[in-house]
Amino acid sequence: MAEQNLEQTPRDLVPTVIADELHIVYRVHGAKTGKGSATSALSRIVKRGEERGVRKVHAVKGVSFVAYRGEAVGLIGSNGSGKSTLLRAIAGLLPAEKGRVYTNGQPSLLGVNAALMNDLTGERNVILGGLAMGMSREQVRERYQEIVDFSGINEKGDFITLPMRTYSSGMAARLRFSIAAAKDHDVLMIDEALATGDRKFQVRSEERIRELRKSAGTVFLVSHNNKSIRDTCDRVLWLERGELRMDGPTDEVLKEYEKFTGK
Numbered sequence: 615m616a617e618q619n620l621e622q623t624p625r626d627l628v629p630t631v632i633a634d635e636l637h638i639v640y641r642v643h644g645a646k647t648g649k650g651s652a653t654s655a656l657s658r659i660v661k662r663g664e665e666r667g668v669r670k671v672h673a674v675k676g677v678s679f680v681a682y683r684g685e686a687v688g689l690i691g692s693n694g695s696g697k698s699t700l701l702r703a704i705a706g707l708l709p710a711e712k713g714r715v716y717t718n719g720q721p722s723l724l725g726v727n728a729a730l731m732n733d734l735t736g737e738r739n740v741i742l743g744g745l746a747m748g749m750s751r752e753q754v755r756e757r758y759q760e761i762v763d764f765s766g767i768n769e770k771g772d773f774i775t776l777p778m779r780t781y782s783s784g785m786a787a788r789l790r791f792s793i794a795a796a797k798d799h800d801v802l803m804i805d806e807a808l809a810t811g812d813r814k815f816q817v818r819s820e821e822r823i824r825e826l827r828k829s830a831g832t833v834f835l836v837s838h839n840n841k842s843i844r845d846t847c848d849r850v851l852w853l854e855r856g857e858l859r860m861d862g863p864t865d866e867v868l869k870e871y872e873k874f875t876g877k
């Protein structure tokens with residue numbers, strides 16, 4: 615893929631993320647506890663080393679690709695195929711077992727579980743979220759109304775002044791997306807954020823993703839919604855059992871993926 619792109623317009627392509635034979639392995643402690651007393655457990659640890667009682671999950675297996683500035687890259691694959699793991703590794707949240715990830719610029723991961731404070735109001739979260747992304751107080755103040763309007767949180771009443779815990783999961787996801795999308799990111803990674811919003815919000819956020827791409831960032835989008843991927847991404851990486859099964863133009867990859875899933 616990289617070679618193909620380089621042949622087309624070598625000077626315009628600025629790589630933002632490079633994954634080189636990347637392997638990610640989770641270690642689950644206490645998965646195989648074995649039987650017996652505490653003393654026998656201790657002696658097993660001493661005798662057989664620290665890996666005893668640790669189960670490994672090899673979630674990403676030798677994935678390589680190069681993503682460029684201005685690209686929107688979809689990540690697809692069955693449940694448990696390694697999509698979220700790959701994003702977390704690009705964001706620097708998981709160490710590589712083998713291989714490397716290089717990023718040019720600051721990657722921001724916008725997950726469904728992104729950490730907003732449930733006991734604080736939406737309003738406070740907008741401010742803290744903006745500051746946490748590196749915006750100044752003035753910038754947050756300037757963008758505040760835009761963020762709230764984009765999220766649509768106040769469409770059905772004054773919810774922005776209520777604690778986040780009173781929001782539905784869709785409302786919370788919309789607010790997270792709106793906060794993250796208020797800033798231009800070098801590399802923005804979105805994990806299923808669109809799936810939780812209603813159709814009107816999805817259309818708005820897809821539009822914003824296209825804008826973010828124009829402002830020279832790279833966007834990664836994990837989704838099980840093929841339509842969202844088709845409407846937003848020009849390139850798709852298809853993962854299956856941790857391996858990169860296909861990397862290419864959206865239509866080509868989705869065609870093969872739909873054959874695979876029988877849809």
Ligand SMILES: Nc1ncnc2c1ncn2[C@@H]1O[C@H](COP(=O)(O)OP(=O)(O)OP(=O)(O)O)[C@@H](O)[C@H]1O
Nearest residue numbers: 640642671673691692693694695696697698699700
């Ligand atoms: N914290 C963790 N500890 C151990 N194993 C994990 C952990 N998180 C994910 N896994 C395992 O890693 C593999 C890949 O999971 P991942 O969440 O990356 O898949 P996914 O493609 O994003 O799935 P989905 O579409 O269901 O969200 C799975 O086998 C999963 O069980």
